[in-house]
Amino acid sequence: MNYRKLGRTGLKVSPLCLGTMQWGWTADEATSFAVMDAFMEAGGNFLDTADIYSRWVEGNDGGVSEEVIGRWLTDRGNRQQVIVATKARGPMGPGPNDQGLSRKHIIDACDASLRRLQTDYIDLYQTHSPDGKTPIDETLEAMDRLMQQGKVRYIGCSNYKAWQLMQALWASDRAGSARFDSLQPHYNLVNRAEFERELADVCEEYDIAVIPYSPLAGGFLTGKYSREGQTDSARADGIKSRYFNEAGWKALDAVRAVATETDSTPLAVSLAWLLEQPSVTAPIIGANSPEQLAGSLAALSVNLSEEQMAALDAASAWK
Numbered sequence: 001m002n003y004r005k006l007g008r009t010g011l012k013v014s015p016l017c018l019g020t021m022q023w024g025w026t027a028d029e030a031t032s033f034a035v036m037d038a039f040m041e042a043g044g045n046f047l048d049t050a051d052i053y054s055r056w057v058e059g060n061d062g063g064v065s066e067e068v069i070g071r072w073l074t075d076r077g078n079r080q081q082v083i084v085a086t087k088a089r090g091p092m093g094p095g096p097n098d099q100g101l102s103r104k105h106i107i108d109a110c111d112a113s114l115r116r117l118q119t120d121y122i123d124l125y126q127t128h129s130p131d132g133k134t135p136i137d138e139t140l141e142a143m144d145r146l147m148q149q150g151k152v153r154y155i156g157c158s159n160y161k162a163w164q165l166m167q168a169l170w171a172s173d174r175a176g177s178a179r180f181d182s183l184q185p186h187y188n189l190v191n192r193a194e195f196e197r198e199l200a201d202v203c204e205e206y207d208i209a210v211i212p213y214s215p216l217a218g219g220f221l222t223g224k225y226s227r228e229g230q231t232d233s234a235r236a237d238g239i240k241s242r243y244f245n246e247a248g249w250k251a252l253d254a255v256r257a258v259a260t261e262t263d264s265t266p267l268a269v270s271l272a273w274l275l276e277q278p279s280v281t282a283p284i285i286g287a288n289s290p291e292q293l294a295g296s297l298a299a300l301s302v303n304l305s306e307e308q309m310a311a312l313d314a315a316s317a318w319k
């Protein structure tokens with residue numbers, strides 16, 4: 001794999017990051033281990049998780065994905081080879097301080113993640129989404145403190161609007177403290193405006209790494225959904241309500257046409273399009289099996305021509 005720099009930092013990450021929201025939800029522990037093994041064997045070195053994964057599953061209080069990764073890191077003895085990214089912000093308990101981005105919650109959440117991950121440092125610690133009730137200076141000071149203590153190596157954020165990211169950069173600059181070196185936005189061929197409208201320019205201008213989540217629109221861009229057809233995915237209802245519309249089908253039709261031209265798959269073409277975006281560092285893929293992972297890894301050998309990129313851009317245009 002051709003490793004990429006994480007924004008302005010010296011850290012090298014694989015061009016695909018493996019998301020682990022599926023662990024303890026749609027992938028059991030044995031399957032999760034098999035997918036992570038296959039990812040590492042293919043040259044991947046970058047894992048994304050969050051303390052809250054997968055708290056929406058009945059009987060799961062959160063932390064399960066981190067626990068699975070912790071057991072895998074210990075079992076495989078490969079902690080030094082893996083770049084582990086996790087996040088805090090979501091509710092991890094019933095108390096008023098069990099969530100958010102206050103100094104208290106960030107410090108408590110980091111210690112809890114370290115325990116679950118069975119490690120003494122997190123490579124990339126991210127705020128999962130903004131917390132309008134906590135001053136950004138307090139959040140950044142707490143994260144800077146974790147870096148000084150050696151518990152965290154780099155910090156990033158997710159789901160920030162352009163003004164919020166600018167406000168955070170500005171606050172770090174003012175305080176002379178650590179700054180967000182990565183952004184995790186929701187960005188794919190059928191959800192472009194949210195990132196492209198303003199965030200893309202901010203990230204390019206300030207050399208902030210971009211690690212887009214849901215690069216396949218939760219599975220829609222694999223091409224397994226059709227106007228008439230059904231799939232047995234646990235995510236089918238959410239995908240139908242979000243992407244079963246004319247704009248979604250138009251983009252998917254163009255993806256299918258390019259897949260035919262390149263003797264590839266809609267999945268690989270969708271990821272290849274994202275990998276070509278100048279601001280993108282590493283899309284965060286999701287896989288429920290080694291076979292699904294192989295489908296995503298295939299994107300690394302797809303080369304799209306200028307005409308094919310233009311056709312995909314036109315079919316998914318939002319301006």
Ligand SMILES: NC(=O)c1ccc[n+]([C@@H]2O[C@H](COP(=O)([O-])OP(=O)(O)OC[C@H]3O[C@@H](n4cnc5c(N)ncnc54)[C@H](OP(=O)(O)O)[C@@H]3O)[C@@H](O)[C@H]2O)c1
Binds near residue numbers: 158222267293
């Ligand atoms: N920061 C945030 O707020 C946020 C939000 C969401 C996700 N994330 C991160 O991003 C990661 C990826 O998100 P995502 O899972 O939504 O990504 P995605 O790549 O858009 O969707 C992955 C889903 O597509 C389907 N799929 C993948 N490969 C396939 C194949 N070869 N054939 C058929 N179906 C296939 C699988 O779903 P089925 O098999 O169930 O259909 C899989 O769970 C997460 O694990 C998490 O780390 C972050």
